[in-house]
Amino acid sequence: MTETIDLRLFATLQKFTPENSDAFVIMPNATIREVLEQIGVPVEKAKLIFVNGLKKDLDVKLGGGERVGIFPPVGGG
């Protein structure tokens, strides 16, 4: 069965949003790092990674069905 995630990219990373980002197809047991490499997001920009509302790191494995958010921190005031 094909596994998908709901992938949301914010701020400067929004331009990397793939088609069907709300049902983005992942490889079995893909990590966040692999997903980002697949869509061309520079991993050093992905400082804030959230899976189902919890902060995670690049190497967390995805099983499908997760809501994934990638946010580059902003620093302006």
Added chain:
Amino acid sequence: MKDKLFKRLEEVSTEKQFPDGTAYAGISMANTNALAREFKMPARKIDISALAGDIVPERYARNMKSFSALDQKTLLKSRVTVVGTGGLGGTVSETLARIGVGTLTLIDGDFFEESNLNRQLFSTEPLINHSKAAAAEDRIRSVNATVEVTHHACNLDDSNALELISGSDVTADCLDNLPTRFTLQTASKTARIPMVSAAVGGQSGHLTAIFPDDSGLELIFGDPKEAASLKGAEQTLGNLPYTVTTVAALECAEIVKILLHKDSTLRNRLLIIDLNDYTFETLRLN
């Protein structure tokens, strides 16, 4: 003297009505100022005594369906240090003055530039090249002269941070650079003061509350040494006025919650907003 003040407060208070028709005893700004002169006390302390007797200073009347008299009194007795009085800090300090936070310390070593005019509340054409902190103090005095406000036209650094934030109930991080955010965090933790930290870039922003024993900014920006060289996304995205104002308003909501010891703060949580698609998400950081 206390009894005499309460007696005078009762004499000068008048019956008023909230928009929903319920009655309350109110005191006008003119009468607060007259009693301040009569009793040789700061106007802020007259308003605190009024609230202790359930007399509402008219300037706070529209707060009162959301706040109790005790809440409003607590705000009037509170001190907040706002670090950075540009985009976020302009709106934050004005909002805190209007809602009735009694003592404000405003810190900013910058001067207004033309490129600030799109979003920084206190920047006006005549004030280009003027101190942002001095402009902030002037504005606060004209909005709410009962606020005890001081400004410091200098940048926060390791040598002055502890002294500048001393005595605060909350520090407000409205800065525009990561090294100084970490400096403020270190000082706030040392002084055991909760800090509310907000940041913006383009249509995005984020906001959190950091208590003295929390991990704090490292959870958002990573290691402070590496973060010092990190360019925030705002360098690419610029800063839009409605994003700044929205995040500044949220920062004030959080500051007031902490001052009033309310639940559901953003401690160990990060509120992320993206106005591009109206995303508002609150995420667990730990």
